[in-house]
Every structure is written in structure tokens, then in C-alpha cells.
Amino acid sequence: MEALNCPKGHGPMAQKKIKKQKTFKGIDIEYSADAFICSECDLEAGTVQSAGDIQRAIADTYRKKIGLLTGQEIRSLREAKELTQQQLADAMNVGVASIKRWETGMIQTRSMDHALRIQLQYTIRADSYTGNREISLPRIKLVSETFERTFRKRLLKSGNKLLFLAKYLWYADMLAFRQLGRGLTGASYAAMTYGPQLNNYRDLVKSIQESDVKDAEVLSQEELRVIHQVADKFSDERQVYDAAHREKIWLESKMGALIPYSCANELSEF
Numbered sequence: 001m002e003a004l005n006c007p008k009g010h011g012p013m014a015q016k017k018i019k020k021q022k023t024f025k026g027i028d029i030e031y032s033a034d035a036f037i038c039s040e041c042d043l044e045a046g047t048v049q050s051a052g053d054i055q056r057a058i059a060d061t062y063r064k065k066i067g068l069l070t071g072q073e074i075r076s077l078r079e080a081k082e083l084t085q086q087q088l089a090d091a092m093n094v095g096v097a098s099i100k101r102w103e104t105g106m107i108q109t110r111s112m113d114h115a116l117r118i119q120l121q122y123t124i125r126a127d128s129y130t131g132n133r134e135i136s137l138p139r140i141k142l143v144s145e146t147f148e149r150t151f152r153k154r155l156l157k158s159g160n161k162l163l164f165l166a167k168y169l170w171y172a173d174m175l176a177f178r179q180l181g182r183g184l185t186g187a188s189y190a191a192m193t194y195g196p197q198l199n200n201y202r203d204l205v206k207s208i209q210e211s212d213v214k215d216a217e218v219l220s221q222e223e224l225r226v227i228h229q230v231a232d233k234f235s236d237e238r239q240v241y242d243a244a245h246r247e248k249i250w251l252e253s254k255m256g257a258l259i260p261y262s263c264a265n266e267l268s269e270f
């Protein structure tokens with residue numbers, strides 16, 4: 001790409017990565033693009049990439065944000081399994097054109113995403129203490145705020161041991177794992193004397209509060225349904241607290257031990 005000169009006469013413009021914002025399918029996403037910028041007057045002239053590249057960047061950022069595999073992920077997982085596009089298409093009973101489109105920017109449906117994950121064995125991860133997810137503090141905050149909005153009450157407060165919030169989060173994470181194959185937040189939970197608790201909550205509370213929910217993967221309809229299921233069942237903080245203390249998987253855990261998500265099937269309240 002040849003250099004551009006600033007039309008206001010400031011000489012050659014420098015090529016820079018800039019952050020762009022866009023609302024796509026109702027979701028705010030931020031992606032980066034290369035553009036020519038005048039260092040003198042900040043004028044931005046034409047992005048360097050083609051429209052197709054930009055579309056791909058938007059589609060991938062969107063997919064990441066709503067928890068779908070990105071095109072790049074589909075391609076690299078497929079290649080890691082030494083499958084051709086045709087072989088993957090055959091295994092999924094779809095046309096090869098679909099695989100090509102998903103890898104280059106078309107957004108797959110959630111059920112197709114699920115089928116892709118099964119074929120590409122994406123979800124297999126050794127430890128069962130984070131519910132098939134990496135811990136995300138912004139997501140913990142997002143789920144907490146969803147409960148707070150439902151109850152119109154603050155639950156995330158510093159210095160209160162998250163006594164009630166931790167139980168809501170625990171039920172929501174476990175139930176999501178049971179119903180959707182994946183927790184909501186990636187948090188680990190320990191069995192404490194006062195019930196299931198976010199592991200290392202003391203170190204986490206402040207970071208959770210300071211995190212930005214805009215960095216969180218947005219909640220899918222299915223995930224919201226799980227949260228509302230928990231909120232409907234325990235509309236009162238005392239209820240969720242008492243219910244957690246009746247759970248066999250907590251009663252039978254060694255104090256301080258992590259509670260594996262694989263126990264989700266044994267929840268007695270749901």
C-alpha cells in the first residue's frame with residue numbers, strides 16, 4: 001500500500017492501528033483496523049484493509065463477544081485435527097460451502113456452533129473446577145448485575161463476604177454447566193463453613209468491582225434463562241443461603257475444598 005499525503009498539506013500520513021466502534025446486530029463491538037493518520041492534524045484517510053477484511057474483523061469480534069467460535073478458531077481447530085473442509089462438512093452433514101463461509105466471516109447459528117464444537121472437540125479441558133471456561137471477572141460482574149437488576153438490590157458489596165451473591169453465582173454457574181455444558185463465569189467455588197463461596201473471593205471482590213462489564217461476553221438467551229430460573233426460585237437472599245446449605249454436594253465436601261462442576265447433576269434444588 002503506498003503512502004498517502006495529508007490533503008491539508010501536512011505531508012505523508014503514517015499507517016496506524018486504530019480502534020473502531022460499531023454496533024452490529026445490537027451489540028457494541030470494538031475492532032481494530034489499519035488506517036492512514038496525519039500526525040499533524042489527526043485526519044484519518046481510508047482504511048488500509050479491504051471491505052471484506054473489515055467485515056471479517058467485525059464478524060469475528062462479534063462471534064467472540066457472544067461466545068461463538070471465530071472463523072480463525074474454526075480454521076485452526078480443523079487444521080489441528082487434520083481435517084479438510086470437505087471432511088468436516090461431511091462429518092457435520094452440511095455443505096462444504098458452509099464451512100468455507102464460517103471460516104471467512106459468515107456467522108454460524110448457535111446450534112451449528114455447538115455441532116462444530118463437538119466435531120472439533122473444542123470443550124475438552126482437563127479441570128472441572130471452572131465449568132469449561134476461563135475465569136472472567138467482567139462476566140462475574142455482568143451476572144451479578146443481572147441478579148441485582150432482577151432484585152433491584154445491591155449484592156456486590158465490598159467487605160460483606162459476598163454471602164448471598166456467591167450462592168446466586170454458584171447456582172447459576174452450576175445450572176448453566178448442567179444445562180448448557182458450560183458455566184457462566186469460569187469461577188471456581190470452594191466449600192466454606194458458610195456455604196459455597198467464590199474461591200479466593202477476598203482477592204477477587206475488588207477486581208470484580210473494578211472490572212468493566214463491556215469487556216464481558218454478552219449473555220445468550222439460554223444463559224439469561226438460567227439466571228432467571230435461579231432468581232425466580234430464590235427471590236429472597238435468605239432462601240438461596242439456606243438452600244445452598246441443604247445441598248449434599250456442599251455438605252459432603254471437605255471444608256475449603258473446591259466443588260467440581262461435575263457435581264451439578266446432584267443439585268437437589270433444581
Ligand SMILES: [Zn+2]
Pocket residue numbers: 006007008009010038039040041042043
Ligand atoms: Zn494533516
